[in-house]
Amino acid sequence: MTALIGAAAGTGPPTGAEPPPAGPRRRRFTPYLLLLPGGLWLLLFFVVPLVQLAGTSLYDRAGSLELGYSQTFAFGNFVDAIAAYWPQLVRSAVYAGLATIICVVLGYPLAYAIALKSGRWRNLLLVCVIAPFFTTFLVRTLAWKSILSDNGAVTGFFRSLPFVPDDFRLLATPAAVVCGLVYNFLPFMVLPLYASLERLDGRLLEAAGDLYAKPATAFRQVTLPLSMPGLVAGTLLTFIPAAGDFINAELLGTPNEYMIGNVIDSAFLVRLDYPQAAALSFLLMATILVMVFVYVRRAGTDEVV
Amino acid sequence: MADDLVLENVTKRFGGMTAVDDLSVTVPQGSFFALLGASGCGKTTTLRMVAGLEELTSGSIRLGDNDITGLRPYRRPVNTVFQSYALFPHLNIGDNIAFGLRQRGVKDVAKKVGEMLDLVQLSGFEKRKPAQLSGGQQQRIALARALVNEPQVLLLDEPLGALDLKLRRQMQIELKRIQTEVGITFLHVTHDQDEAMWMADTVAVMNNGRIEQLGPPTEIYEFPRSPFVSNFLGQSNLFAAEVAGRSGDDLELTAHGARFAAPAARAHAADGRVWLGVRPEKVRLALPGEDAPAHHNQVRGVLTDTCYAGVSTEYLLKTPWGQEMSVFSANAAPGEPLAPGTEVVAHWYPPHSFVLDRPTGSGDEVSQYSADPLGVAP
Amino acid sequence: MRIWRWVADHWVLVVGLVVLAYLFLPIVVVFLLSLNRPANRLSYDLSSQWTLDYWFHPFGAAGVGDALRVSVGIALVSTLIATVLGTLMSFALARHRFRGRSSTNVLIFLPMATPEVVMGSSLLALFVTLRVPLGFWTVVVAHILFCLSFVVVTVKARLAGLDPRLQEAAMDLYANEWQTFRRVTLPLVLPGIAAAAMLSLSLSFDDFIITNFNSGTTVTFPMYVWGAAQRGIPRQVNVIGTAVFLLAFVFVIAVQIRSRRKARFV
Numbered sequence: 001m002t003a004l005i006g007a008a009a010g011t012g013p014p015t016g017a018e019p020p021p022a023g024p025r026r027r028r029f030t031p032y033l034l035l036l037p038g039g040l041w042l043l044l045f046f047v048v049p050l051v052q053l054a055g056t057s058l059y060d061r062a063g064s065l066e067l068g069y070s071q072t073f074a075f076g077n078f079v080d081a082i083a084a085y086w087p088q089l090v091r092s093a094v095y096a097g098l099a100t101i102i103c104v105v106l107g108y109p110l111a112y113a114i115a116l117k118s119g120r121w122r123n124l125l126l127v128c129v130i131a132p133f134f135t136t137f138l139v140r141t142l143a144w145k146s147i148l149s150d151n152g153a154v155t156g157f158f159r160s161l162p163f164v165p166d167d168f169r170l171l172a173t174p175a176a177v178v179c180g181l182v183y184n185f186l187p188f189m190v191l192p193l194y195a196s197l198e199r200l201d202g203r204l205l206e207a208a209g210d211l212y213a214k215p216a217t218a219f220r221q222v223t224l225p226l227s228m229p230g231l232v233a234g235t236l237l238t239f240i241p242a243a244g245d246f247i248n249a250e251l252l253g254t255p256n257e258y259m260i261g262n263v264i265d266s267a268f269l270v271r272l273d274y275p276q277a278a279a280l281s282f283l284l285m286a287t288i289l290v291m292v293f294v295y296v297r298r299a300g301t302d303e304v305v
Numbered sequence: 306m307a308d309d310l311v312l313e314n315v316t317k318r319f320g321g322m323t324a325v326d327d328l329s330v331t332v333p334q335g336s337f338f339a340l341l342g343a344s345g346c347g348k349t350t351t352l353r354m355v356a357g358l359e360e361l362t363s364g365s366i367r368l369g370d371n372d373i374t375g376l377r378p379y380r381r382p383v384n385t386v387f388q389s390y391a392l393f394p395h396l397n398i399g400d401n402i403a404f405g406l407r408q409r410g411v412k413d414v415a416k417k418v419g420e421m422l423d424l425v426q427l428s429g430f431e432k433r434k435p436a437q438l439s440g441g442q443q444q445r446i447a448l449a450r451a452l453v454n455e456p457q458v459l460l461l462d463e464p465l466g467a468l469d470l471k472l473r474r475q476m477q478i479e480l481k482r483i484q485t486e487v488g489i490t491f492l493h494v495t496h497d498q499d500e501a502m503w504m505a506d507t508v509a510v511m512n513n514g515r516i517e518q519l520g521p522p523t524e525i526y527e528f529p530r531s532p533f534v535s536n537f538l539g540q541s542n543l544f545a546a547e548v549a550g551r552s553g554d555d556l557e558l559t560a561h562g563a564r565f566a567a568p569a570a571r572a573h574a575a576d577g578r579v580w581l582g583v584r585p586e587k588v589r590l591a592l593p594g595e596d597a598p599a600h601h602n603q604v605r606g607v608l609t610d611t612c613y614a615g616v617s618t619e620y621l622l623k624t625p626w627g628q629e630m631s632v633f634s635a636n637a638a639p640g641e642p643l644a645p646g647t648e649v650v651a652h653w654y655p656p657h658s659f660v661l662d663r664p665t666g667s668g669d670e671v672s673q674y675s676a677d678p679l680g681v682a683p
Numbered sequence: 684m685r686i687w688r689w690v691a692d693h694w695v696l697v698v699g700l701v702v703l704a705y706l707f708l709p710i711v712v713v714f715l716l717s718l719n720r721p722a723n724r725l726s727y728d729l730s731s732q733w734t735l736d737y738w739f740h741p742f743g744a745a746g747v748g749d750a751l752r753v754s755v756g757i758a759l760v761s762t763l764i765a766t767v768l769g770t771l772m773s774f775a776l777a778r779h780r781f782r783g784r785s786s787t788n789v790l791i792f793l794p795m796a797t798p799e800v801v802m803g804s805s806l807l808a809l810f811v812t813l814r815v816p817l818g819f820w821t822v823v824v825a826h827i828l829f830c831l832s833f834v835v836v837t838v839k840a841r842l843a844g845l846d847p848r849l850q851e852a853a854m855d856l857y858a859n860e861w862q863t864f865r866r867v868t869l870p871l872v873l874p875g876i877a878a879a880a881m882l883s884l885s886l887s888f889d890d891f892i893i894t895n896f897n898s899g900t901t902v903t904f905p906m907y908v909w910g911a912a913q914r915g916i917p918r919q920v921n922v923i924g925t926a927v928f929l930l931a932f933v934f935v936i937a938v939q940i941r942s943r944r945k946a947r948f949v
Contacts, residue, residue, distance in 0.1 A: 030775075030779065031775040031776075031778075031779035031781040032775075032781065034771045034772065034774050034775035034779075035771070035772055035775045035776075035787060037767075037768050037771060038768035038769060038771060038772040038831055038835070039772065039787065039790070041768060041827065041828065041831065042790055042791070042794070042828070042831065045806060045809070045824060045825075045827075045828050046790075046793070046794055046802070046828055047790075048809065049802075049805035049806050049808060049809040050801075050805050052805065052808055052809060052812065053801070053804070053805040053808060056808055106702045106705070107702070109695050109698040109699045109702065110698070110699040110702040110703060111699075112695055112699065113695050113696045113698070113699030113700070114699065117693070117695060117696050117699075118696075123939050124936070124939070125703070127932070127935050127936065127939065128703055128706070128707070129703070129706065130885075131707075131710075131928065131931070131932050131935075132706050132707065132709070132710055132928075133885050133886075133889060134885055134927055134928045134930075134931035134932060135709075135710055135713055135924045135925070135927065135928040136888070136889050136904065136905050136908065136924055136927070137889045137890075137891060137905065138891055138905050138908040138909055138912075139713055139908060139920060139921065139924035140709045140710070140713065140924075141709075142727065142908070142912065142916060143709035143710075143712040143713045143716065144709060145727040146712050146716060146727040146728060146729065147708065147709065147712055149727050149728050151728045152728060152729075183705075183706075183709065186702075186706065187706075195840075236796055237795060237796060240796045240797070240798060241796070241797075241798055241799065243798060244797075244798020244799065244800045244801060245798070245799075245800075246800065246892075247891065247892065251912065261798065261800045264800045264801075264804065265800060265892075268804045268807065268896070269895075269896070274808070277804060278804075278808070281800065281801045281804055281805065284798060284800075284801055285797065285798075285801050288796060288797065288798075292789070292792070292793070292796060296789060356851075356855055357854075357855075358851050358854070358855070377854070377859070378851070378854040378855050379854050379855070379856075379857045379858055379859050383855075384855055384856065385851075385852070385855045387848050387851070387852060389846070389848055391846065391848040391849050391851065391852035392852075393849060393852070393853075393867060394849075394871070395870045395871055404853070404856045404858075404866075405856035405857050408856060408857035408858050408862065409857050450856070451855075451856075454856065454857070
């Protein structure tokens with residue numbers, strides 16, 4: 001399972017200099033040939049739809065599937081969308097942000113423990129981090145419904161505390177939604193962090209200790225900076241999907257906790273307001289692209305994949 | 306000869322950097338040939354070009370009558386022993402050795418593998434995996450894997466670099482024995498000058514992509530052709546001198562006000578500015594009371610440092626013109642080494658000198674040529 | 684008191700293990716739910732009635748078996764195609780330097796970071812525009828899309844860790860490019876490809892949002908669960924969830940043990 005995590009540095013040997021005239025020419029095209037099928041797939045089914053989404057977001061909202069849509073470059077759609085749903089947008093950012101921070105707090109020690117302190121058990125622990133995936137996402141989230149239920153042990157424990165009201169609920173509150181988000185995206189934080197920490201040379205920490213650094217200082221000045229790529233990658237892989245999620249809000253919350261994902265989902269499948277749905281999706285996507293761009297600028301692209 | 310390996314005007318450029326610069330050399334068939342040089346001098350690149358793992362920027366490589374320049378590695382009758390051994394981790398030892406044989410559809414694989422394992426003294430190891438072997442054993446398997454294919458040239462890329470000293474010595478003897486027994490041309494790349502001199506019939510000293518000197522170890526050591534070679538192999542004392550005249554077979558030289566003699570046969574340059582060189586072990590020290598032989602070249606000085614090393618003692622003395630000269634003295638008889646501060650006369654038999662060309666602009670200072678580990682000196 | 688001393692020295696490990704326990708908590712609950720007869724159809728609480736009925740009749744609820752079959756089918760097909768395409772791409776990225784490498788890296792990263800809502804809905808728009816009927820194959824197309832990126836990341840990492848000298852050695856020993864690939868590179872990359880395939884299988888089996896957008900009337904297992912959430916989830920769902928988990932967990936552990944028992948070589 002360590003193969004899964006991407007625990008190697010470097011990207012392989014460089015090709016030599018340009019081949020002499022007599023040499024085989026086909027080798028220069030090999031990478032492009034290898035990329036062709038997969039690349040085409042991505043272009044056709046990822047890039048094109050997104051471009052189309054952008055176009056759809058500018059359609060006249062008065063149209064429909066039966067009557068057809070007219071392209072009116074209605075940038076007003078974006079304004080309308082934000083005006084109507086800015087609470088959900090903000091809420092999504094807040095929940096996702098909160099979930100990401102909690103994931104860092106919980107995930108870093110776990111990644112650190114597996115990478116640096118687990119010895120023989122490392123592979124087993126990694127499997128344990130991924131294993132919950134094998135149970136369907138929905139089934140896992142529904143299990144939280146049981147754990148946080150009004151009649152359950154956890155809620156009961158909180159209610160028994162002196163300063164907590166008796167009708168205290170965990171389910172159908174923002175707390176439950178955030179809890180679900182944290183749970184579902186924790187592995188996405190742990191694995192990139194693990195990959196970064198695994199490359200850390202333990203002797204660097206020894207050197208720091210030799211130079212009078214206390215463990216906390218060594219962590220702050222050596223480990224933390226060196227694990228930055230993993231931390232940033234983990235943050236991206238957690239925040240972005242969390243911001244767009246709607247299942248946790250649907251199953252563990254009420255319409256008061258609905259996120260932008262819920263709005264987009266209903267816009268597409270229930271209200272059939274495609275231009276608005278597309279506008280909202282695109283807003284979400286644009287934010288992501290900005291974040292990825294900033295990240296790529298700082299870290300380069302070889303660390304990204 | 307029929308199957309000599311001939312490199313003609315071979316050049317290799319990586320982007321803006323020239324790794325191998327117009328190199329031409331003939332490796333005689335059946336010889337043990339060493340390419341010696343510091344890191345970055347181009348020796349490994351040259352080897353890889355012979356193997357077909359790098360493409361030439363220009364030039365050609367011939368094996369006997371066949372031009373192999375454009376051939377892919379798997380079409381050349383040449384095999385390589387890699388520095389990191391590169392044993393296939395997913396195959397056992399027997400399959401590793403048999404790899405090349407199977408690719409060529411050779412029969413009797415098991416027998417040949419067995420013979421090869423006997424040759425490297427690891428009989429019975431067929432079923433083991435590379436990870437189970439020690440460094441020295443892996444090295445021998447890498448050798449067996451290459452040799453079993455009976456190549457016309459065997460290429461060795463610093464194969465002993467990863468071994469500890471004692472093991473390395475053993476392997477050097479082994480390799481020499483095997484080469485003599487098998488009779489294949491060995492092209493051996495190394496940065497270790499001792500290794501090159503012990504094992505090779507011919508040594509080529511490389512610097513900055515070119516061969517500075519080529520010849521048998523004794524010739525290169527005793528009669529170096531450039532300051533770089535004189536200090537890359539062992540150490541030399543080099544004195545800035547001018548040729549004053551000739552008397553019979555000897556050149557008369559003046560350096561720093563004193564007169565020296567050297568046979569013309571030991572000179573690579575016979576007039577104008579020269580370096581007068583002598584190896585430290587050829588120099589004797591005479592104490593003030595003793596007389597140095599009159600016909601010896603003599604340099605007065607004061608001892609500045611003494612390093613007693615058991616077998617020999619290395620002395621450093623300061624000449625009247627401020628240069629440091631080193632003298633190795635074999636401790637043939639027990640006794641105390643001389644103390645720093647002693648006034649001595651360093652003297653040597655003139656035919657032990659060598660004379661090198663000293664172009665204008667290369668200065669009178671010799672320090673720039675001494676033991677340059679990066680081979681960066683011009 | 685000595686135990687506290689140990690905890691203080693190893694607090695990172697302890698926190699890590701606590702988090703790990705937190706990760707497994709719902710799985711345990713799923714398992715318990717599968718053994719428990721609910722008080723009423725909509726209840727998620729654990730009642731006092733325990734039963735093995737659901738384990739004996741895992742396909743008792745209507746539609747569960749079909750949904751499962753569909754999910755497995757989609758997972759297998761998508762994994763096959765995504766693994767092949769992704770492996771090809773990772774070879775290009777790991778072994779060659781070429782123009783457009785950075786852009787390709789970003790292009791592969793984006794699907795992993797895109798919210799499923801956006802990916803699902805944009806694909807739906809594409810299919811609608813092209814008038815492609817929604818169903819099994821549109822779901823497969825969608826799944827291949829997001830599995831591709833994960834396959835590339837996994838295989839590329841494995842490739843990057845391989846000693847490039849091994850390929851050179853093979854060519855030096857008379858194997859041409861194709862033979863080198865078949866006899867040396869492929870066997871050594873295989874564990875990475877297998878891991879990628881496993882990851883792909885889980886991602887595909889598990890997916891809901893993108894599938895929901897693009898499936899038309901086809902029902903996969905996660906969709907079945909979602910639909911049933913309104914009417915009351917049959918406990919058989921928990922049985923299947925637990926069973927799949929155990930199956931996969933045991934399989935992965937077995938592979939680990941097997942590879943550890945063979946002489947460790949890479």
